[in-house]
Structures are given as structure tokens and as C-alpha cells.
Amino acid sequence: MLEGGKISSRQAIFLMVSMVLPTAFLFMAAVIAHLAKQDGWISLLLAVLVALLIAWLVVSLSLRFPGQTIFQFVEVILGRWPGKVVAFLYIWWLIHVNAEILRQFGSFMVSAFMPETPIIVFEILVMVIAAYAVRNGLEVFTRANEILLPIILVMVFIINILLIPELNLKRLLPVYIDNGAVSIIKGAIIPSVWFGEIVVMAVLIPYLNKAKEAYRVAASATLITGSILIFSYVNSMALYGPEAADGWIFPSLNKVRMVNIANFLERLEALIMFVWVAGGMVKISIFYWAAVLGSAQWLELKDYKPLVLPVGVIILALSIMAHESILGLYTFLATSALPFWIVFQACIPLLLLIAAMLRGPRKTRH
Amino acid sequence: MSKLPIWLKDMLALTLKRELASFMIALVLLAFAFIIWLEAPGLVKKKMWRELAAFSVFLIIGMALTIPQVYGIRPFEPNAPIETLFKPLAELLKKP
Amino acid sequence: MKKLLSCLLLLIFMAGILSGCWSRKELSELAIVLGAGIDRTPDGQVMLTLQLAKPSTITGGWGGGARGIEPSAWVVSGTGKTVLDAQKRLATRISRSIYWAHSAILVFGEEAARYGIRRYIDFFLRSPYSRETMWIMVTNGEAKDILEAYSEMENTSAQDIANLARSRTGYSVNLKDFTIMLANQGTNPIASRIDLIDYSINSGGLTRAKSVMQKGAILTGTAVFHDETLAGFLDESETQGLLWLRGETLKGIISVSSLTEPGKEMSINIIRGATEVQPQYDGESVWFDVKIVIEGDLWEQQSGEEIMERQVRKAIEEEMAGEVEDKVRLALEKVQGEYKVDILNFGESFHRKYPKVWPKLKDSWDEVFAGSGVNITVEAHLRRSGLETKRTSEKE
Numbered sequence: 065m066l067e068g069g070k071i072s073s074r075q076a077i078f079l080m081v082s083m084v085l086p087t088a089f090l091f092m093a094a095v096i097a098h099l100a101k102q103d104g105w106i107s108l109l110l111a112v113l114v115a116l117l118i119a120w121l122v123v124s125l126s127l128r129f130p131g132q133t134i135f136q137f138v139e140v141i142l143g144r145w146p147g148k149v150v151a152f153l154y155i156w157w158l159i160h161v162n163a164e165i166l167r168q169f170g171s172f173m174v175s176a177f178m179p180e181t182p183i184i185v186f187e188i189l190v191m192v193i194a195a196y197a198v199r200n201g202l203e204v205f206t207r208a209n210e211i212l213l214p215i216i217l218v219m220v221f222i223i224n225i226l227l228i229p230e231l232n233l234k235r236l237l238p239v240y241i242d243n244g245a246v247s248i249i250k251g252a253i254i255p256s257v258w259f260g261e262i263v264v265m266a267v268l269i270p271y272l273n274k275a276k277e278a279y280r281v282a283a284s285a286t287l288i289t290g291s292i293l294i295f296s297y298v299n300s301m302a303l304y305g306p307e308a309a310d311g312w313i314f315p316s317l318n319k320v321r322m323v324n325i326a327n328f329l330e331r332l333e334a335l336i337m338f339v340w341v342a343g344g345m346v347k348i349s350i351f352y353w354a355a356v357l358g359s360a361q362w363l364e365l366k367d368y369k370p371l372v373l374p375v376g377v378i379i380l381a382l383s384i385m386a387h388e389s390i391l392g393l394y395t396f397l398a399t400s401a402l403p404f405w406i407v408f409q410a411c412i413p414l415l416l417l418i419a420a421m422l423r424g425p426r427k428t429r430h
Numbered sequence: 431m432s433k434l435p436i437w438l439k440d441m442l443a444l445t446l447k448r449e450l451a452s453f454m455i456a457l458v459l460l461a462f463a464f465i466i467w468l469e470a471p472g473l474v475k476k477k478m479w480r481e482l483a484a485f486s487v488f489l490i491i492g493m494a495l496t497i498p499q500v501y502g503i504r505p506f507e508p509n510a511p512i513e514t515l516f517k518p519l520a521e522l523l524k525k526p
Numbered sequence: 527m528k529k530l531l532s533c534l535l536l537l538i539f540m541a542g543i544l545s546g547c548w549s550r551k552e553l554s555e556l557a558i559v560l561g562a563g564i565d566r567t568p569d570g571q572v573m574l575t576l577q578l579a580k581p582s583t584i585t586g587g588w589g590g591g592a593r594g595i596e597p598s599a600w601v602v603s604g605t606g607k608t609v610l611d612a613q614k615r616l617a618t619r620i621s622r623s624i625y626w627a628h629s630a631i632l633v634f635g636e637e638a639a640r641y642g643i644r645r646y647i648d649f650f651l652r653s654p655y656s657r658e659t660m661w662i663m664v665t666n667g668e669a670k671d672i673l674e675a676y677s678e679m680e681n682t683s684a685q686d687i688a689n690l691a692r693s694r695t696g697y698s699v700n701l702k703d704f705t706i707m708l709a710n711q712g713t714n715p716i717a718s719r720i721d722l723i724d725y726s727i728n729s730g731g732l733t734r735a736k737s738v739m740q741k742g743a744i745l746t747g748t749a750v751f752h753d754e755t756l757a758g759f760l761d762e763s764e765t766q767g768l769l770w771l772r773g774e775t776l777k778g779i780i781s782v783s784s785l786t787e788p789g790k791e792m793s794i795n796i797i798r799g800a801t802e803v804q805p806q807y808d809g810e811s812v813w814f815d816v817k818i819v820i821e822g823d824l825w826e827q828q829s830g831e832e833i834m835e836r837q838v839r840k841a842i843e844e845e846m847a848g849e850v851e852d853k854v855r856l857a858l859e860k861v862q863g864e865y866k867v868d869i870l871n872f873g874e875s876f877h878r879k880y881p882k883v884w885p886k887l888k889d890s891w892d893e894v895f896a897g898s899g900v901n902i903t904v905e906a907h908l909r910r911s912g913l914e915t916k917r918t919s920e921k922e
Contacts, residue, residue, distance in 0.1 A: 307709035377492030399520035
């Protein structure tokens with residue numbers, strides 16, 4: 065067995081929430097506000113719907129091949145060699161996404177807190193810890209996440225609650241008329257792609273204790289993440305208003321800096337740093353694990369552990385090579401990355417599902 | 431001297447200019463050696479040849495990507511094909 | 527064994543990094559900025575004035591007689607092409623690294639404000655070190671002078687001014703709200719106005735009775751902007767009217783003349799109030815219905831009316847309403863008539879009520895605003911009268 069770990073449904077939900085929440089929470093307000101202004105919460109609602117569709121798609125596909133990850137069943141659907149090609153593409157995609165996330169992670173720490181530190185320092189630190197986590201197996205970082213995520217959620221909650229004195233809900237008006245459907249739909253695209261990262265479940269499902277509950281896991285994770293993000297977005301809009309929210313790179317950071325209760329509770333930027341470091345760490349670990357597991361399955365190895373460190377080096381190198389500045393990263397993530405990722409999150413799974421259905425009715429469980 | 435390929439000239443020029451590069455490259459090579467030391471003996475002992483081969487290939491790719499960067503040279507642009515492929519869709523998303 | 531070694535290496539690595547070695551800031555190496563001022567020099571450059579904390583005098587707590595003359599902050603100025611450029615010049619004079627995180631106020635000199643404020647605030651928004659909670663102020667003169675001012679109550683004038691702003695006796699705005707107003711098309715920004723006033727200080731002990739003239743800071747009203755350039759100022763009465771129109775900080779004291787005994791006044795402390803602005807549009811002209819409701823307690827009575835009587839109270843309430851309406855009209859006149867800028871968020875209200883009409887009007891909104899009619903209704907309630915029903919000092 066390559067990966068002996070088994071995780072419970074609840075752990076899986078936690079894992080998926082940790083996967084989507086930190087990056088979205090950090091960047092989302094500005095990116096969506098740029099397109100949909102004060103109606104961004106409608107965009108987020110749309111995105112949740114789209115996300116549920118993608119989740120259903122991925123889970124349906126995976127459940128047709130119980131006990132197999134996407135790297136394995138893609139060969140069953142398409143045949144050995146075409147399957148290997150697609151599997152390779154997925155491995156490469158996972159590594160690429162991880163490189164982008166890593167770069168985001170480092171960029172945040174550097175831009176917001178320690179501008180003189182070279183970005184690679186943060187990246188190496190994260191990768192070393194993530195490598196250790198991944199090397200120890202799925203169960204390990206899943207259990208760590210079980211502790212971390214509730215703390216992260218408490219932080220997010222505190223941040224949003226403490227801002228209530230500074231909020232002005234009227235900034236959310238007027239609804240819809242200003243922006244029109246097109247802008248709102250455009251605004252929904254970015255969060256849809258973030259939510260679409262749930263496609264990683266295609267690698268995770270075989271390791272669930274009760275695979276049947278996979279639908280519930282995916283749906284719960286999406287809905288939980290969605291509600292937190294909508295709440296946070298409404299909060300950001302009420303704080304800044306649509307025009308001003310546009311320019312920030314890390315709107316959540318600026319949000320936290322506005323907290324000032326009785327002149328005593330202020331400068332709580334550390335809370336955001338916690339959300340990001342803990343959450344980012346888990347997210348990187350998940351994608352890292354999936355990429356390494358995939359590589360091992362693709363090469364039909366007996367164990368994936370030896371591959372952990374080399375893959376880590378590749379991710380690290382890619383993250384530096386990919387962009388010269390944070391602005392390039394930001395633009396890439398807001399534009400070209402989206403259609404590119406949708407291909408892997410929705411298009412390929414859809415095609416695979418159709419192909420699988422054509423191949424014949426669902427196999428009976430073994 | 432001028433007969434050397436450009437990339438090699440670049441590397442040498444940069445090395446000579448900054449001794450920092452040689453310090454960095456030593457660190458990087460040390461890191462790679464450390465990685466090999468961590469994994470390789472175990473694999474050899476357990477006779478996991480296939481895994482060792484995979485490990486080596488990935489590590490070599492990693493080295494090929496990392497070492498030029500120490501000298502400041504980017505081996506290739508990983509996002510360029512993506513950007514060109516999806517350019518029209520990207521334009522759509524830019525303006526509100 | 528391998529595990530142990532790797533762990534050890536990791537720990538050593540982390541210990542070095544966790545303290546943020548590249549970005550470390552030792553307290554003794556910092557020049558803490560308490561307040562900053564931006565002026566525009568005649569040749570178009572930016573003059574940045576920083577008020578830096580002098581650690582010895584601040585940690586010393588309540589100093590002795592020497593506090594009279596000795597300033598507890600060091601004020602330096604430098605010029606440059608941009609704010610950051612000026613800061614760079616200052617760095618050559620300041621022996622420590624400039625640390626913005628405690629900067630509480632940002633003062634703009636009149637020249638800088640008239641020239642255009644957007645270019646000066648960019649640095650403060652972009653830099654991760656400075657905060658969006660800084661109070662923005664404008665002065666009638668040079669910002670430099672304000673920062674060099676003296677303070678009786680606090681250690682430094684920057685803290686003094688920051689506390690003034692925080693108490694919201696006039697209109698206070700922080701950088702975040704200022705930026706929102708600047709970015710928003712339906713409104714124009716406003717800031718507090720700060721000026722200098724003369725103090726006479728007695729310094730020295732019994733042996734030296736010396737009188738020294740110092741200048742202290744005082745909040746004198748509001749600065750009105752037309753988008754990013756300064757349009758003018760509102761004085762204190764007009765500022766009160768402004769606050770009522772904007773529906774913010776409806777507390778304060780209003781004084782009304784006694785009805786039965788001319789020449790004597792009564793003062794009422796307003797505890798709460800609410801303002802409602804309803805924009806109206808009939809396809810052609812725009813007007814606004816403003817309704818202000820205030821509640822107050824009578825806290826000082828120079829005359830001897832019987833406030834136990836209903837009619838007397840009603841009359842006082844009408845006087846209160848009249849007083850508020852006068853102040854509001856004063857402010858409106860200045861804002862609509864003289865400066866012609868919408869600083870009352872009327873644009874935003876209009877936008878919310880008539881979102882479809884807004885795109886047509888928004889580009890020339892200030893003109894539309896200047897020409898629109900405003901109906902004001904004030905409702906005043908006299909609720910309490912402190913601890914007395916009538917003046918207990920009255921002879922029966």
C-alpha cells in the first residue's frame with residue numbers, strides 16, 4: 065500500500081476547508097471588488113453554486129472507481145498510455161499550483177511584515193515543515209489540521225466581529241443596479257476557481273473511512289467555506305466601501321489594522337499572520353501530498369516517501385522562477401491562471417466522467 | 431574566451447562578480463547532498479531500485495531548476511505557455 | 527540518529543529566522559515617529575516634518591519644572607521630490623531608523639492641501655509600516671509649525687492633537703475614512719483643521735519666575751476639499767452644523783437665549799440625536815429633506831424660568847430647534863454657496879435611492895448639489911435638567 069492512512073469524514077471536511085479558506089480569505093475582497101464592487105457577495109453565492117456542481121462532478125467520477133485515485137482510474141478509463149499522459153498533466157498541475165501558493169505565501173510575509181527578508185527564506189521554512197508533514201503521511205497533517213482549523217476559524221471570527229464599530233452596512237447599497245449581471249458573473253469566476261480546488265478530493269476519496277460520505281464531505285466543505293467568505297466579504301465592503309477596497313493587495317490585512325477597541329486592542333496583524341501561516345501550511349501540504357502520491361502511483365512505486373524531498377525542491381524552484389514580482393503573480397492569478405485551472409478542475413473531470421459512463425455502467429463494489 | 435556559449439559566459443561573469451554566489455552555491459549543493467544522505471542509503475539497503483531511480487530523476491530535475499537560479503539565470507519561463515494559450519480569456523477577465 | 531540530527535538542524539535554522547533577522551528592529555535603534563507633516567515648498571518640493579519621540583523625556587513620566595521649556599520631542603524637516611525622497615534626506619540627519627508605526631497624526635499644510643492631496647497620501651497607504659488609523663488634519667499655514675508646537679497636558683504635541691481628534695469635539699477623520707471619501711464619487715473629503723494659539727508658560731521654580739510664550743495646538747474647525755484640493759475652511763459653528771447634517775457626533779452644547787429675561791442664556795447638553803436625509807428627484811430638480819432629531823438636558827440656566835411648566839419647556843425646545851437650524855443653515859450656505867462641494871454624503875444618499883439616475887448626474891454632482899434645495903426640519907426634545915428642577919439658589 066502506498067498510503068496506508070485513512071481519515072474520517074469530519075477530518076476530510078476540515079482538510080478541504082483549510083485548503084480553500086486561507087488564500088481566499090486573504091485576497092478575495094480586493095479581487096472581487098474590482099469586478100463586482102459592492103455586489104461581490106452575490107458573486108460569491110454564484111461561485112458556491114458552481115463549486116457545488118464541480119464537487120458533485122468530481123465525487124461522482126471518483127466513486128465509480130472505489131479505492132482508486134484519479135491517477136489510477138484515469139488509466140482505466142482512457143487506457144494505459146493516454147491515461148499516463150493525463151495523469152502526468154495532473155501531477156504537473158498540482159506542482160504548479162503549489163508553486164503559486166508557495167509564492168503567495170512568501171509574498172505576503174515579505175510585503176506585509178518583513179520587507180527586507182528574501183522571500184526564499186519563508187518559502188524554504190514552509191517547505192521543510194510541509195515536507196516533514198507529507199513524509200509522515202496523510203493522517204499526520206490531517207490530524208494537525210483538526211487542531212489548527214478551529215483556531216483559524218476563531219481568528220477569522222474575532223477579526224470580523226471586532227470591526228463592528230467601524231462598519232457601515234449602507235455601503236453595500238445599491239444592490240445589483242450599479243454593476244449589472246455581467247460584472248457580477250465575472251466576479252464569480254475567481255472564487256469559483258478557488259472553490260474548484262476541491263478537485264483534490266479525487267486523490268483523497270480512496271482514503272476516506274466511508275467513501276459513501278464523499279458527497280456530504282464535499283458539499284459541507286464548500287458550504288462552510290462559502291458562508292465564511294461571504295460573511296467576510298460583506299464585512300469588508302461595509303468597512304471600506306466598493307471603491308476603496310479595490311486597490312489593496314491584501315485587503316484582510318488592512319481590515320485587521322483598523323481594529324481599535326478602547327485604544328487597547330489594536331495592531332492585531334498577528335491574527336492574520338496566524339491564519340495565513342497555519343492555513344497556508346496545510347494547503348501546501350495537501351497539494352504537496354497529492355503531487356507526490358500521484359508521482360508514485362504514476363511510476364508504480366512501492367512507496368512515495370523518497371520522492372517527497374525532490375518534489376519539494378522542484379516546487380520551490382518553480383515558485384521563484386514563475387514570477388519576477390508580486391504584481392506579476394497577482395495578475396497571473398487574477399487572469400491567465402483561472403481558465404487554466406478550470407481545465408483541470410472541471411473540464412477534464414467532466415470529460416472523464418462522460419468517457420467513464422460511455423465505457424459501461426458503474427462497476428459493482430468489490 | 432568569446433567562443434564560449436553565452437549562458438556559460440553569463441555564469442562565469444556572475445560568479446566572478448560576486449563571491450556571494452560561490453557561498454550560495456555551496457549552501458545549495460550542501461542541501462542537495464543532505465537530501466541524498468537522508469534518502470539514498472535507506473533505499474539502497476532495502477533494494478528499492480525503482481524508487482531510487484525515480485528519486486534521482488526528480489532530484490536531477492530539481493537541481494537543474496535550482497542551480498542556475500543561484501546564478502540569477504532563469505532556466506525557462508514556466509508560465510509563458512499558459513499565458514499565451516489563455517490570453518483571450520484572460521483579457522475578458524481584466525476589466526470590470 | 528538521522529532524525530535527531532535533522533531536528534537539531536531545523537531548530538537552529540528556525541531560531542535564527544523566527545526573530546526576523548533581516549527585518550529586525552531593536553527598540554534602541556528606532557526613531558519613533560509620533561506625527562508627521564507635509565508641506566509644499568515654493569519650488570514644488572515636498573517638505574516632510576517628523577516629530578520624533580525623545581525616549582528619555584517620555585519614559586521619565588511627570589517631569590519637574592524643567593518640562594516647561596524642554597521639548598520632549600525632536601522635530602526635523604527635510605525636503606525631497608516625494609515623501610519617501612524627503613524621508614531619505616532626513617535619514618541622513620537622524621541617528622536611528624525611522625519607525626512609522628506609532629505615528630498618530632498627519633498634518634497637511636495649506637499649500638500642500640491646495641495643490642492636491644492624493645499624491646501625498648499614497649506613501650502612507652502603500653507602506654506596510656504606517657497605519658490607516660492616523661488622523662488627518664489641515665492647517666492654515668505650515669504643518670511644520672504645528673508639529674513644533676508645545677503641549678501642556680501631554681508629552682508631545684502629536685499626542686495632544688491625537689487625543690483631541692479622538693475625543694471628537696470637532697470633526698475627526700482618519701486616513702482610511704479620508705481615502706474612502708476621496709475614492710467615492712458621491713462625496714468630497716473633509717478633515718479637521720488645526721491651528722496654533724499662544725500660551726504663556728511659567729517655568730522655573732520659586733527662584734526664577736519666568737514667563738515664556740509658547741504655541742499650542744487647537745482644533746478650529748474643518749477643512750473642506752473639492753476632490754483632492756483644498757477649497758476652504760469651516761469655522762466652529764459651521765462645523766457643528768456640518769456634523770448635524772452628516773449625522774455624526776450629534777453631541778455637544780447649544781446655548782439659547784432666555785425668553786423671559788433677555789440677555790441671559792441657557793445651555794443645553796445634547797446627548798443624542800439622529801439625522802435622516804431623504805433625497806428627492808422629480809425628473810428635473812434635486813432637493814433634499816433633512817430631518818434632525820435631538821435630545822438634550824438642561825445643564826445651565828442663567829435666567830429663572832419655570833421649567834416645570836410645559837409651555838416653558840416647549841418654548842425652550844423650539845429655541846433649541848431654531849439654534850440647530852441656524853447653525854445648519856450657516857454650514858449649508860458655506861458649503862453650497864461658497865465652496866460648492868458636496869461634503870455631506872448627499873451624493874451617496876442620492877446614489878442609493880435613485881441608482882438609475884445616478885450615472886447621469888454623478889460627473890457634475892457638485893454643481894447639482896450646489897443648486898439643490900434643502901428643507902430642514904429640526905425636532906428638539908428637552909428631557910432632563912440635571913439635578914435641579916429650578917435654581918436652588920433662588921430666593922423664594
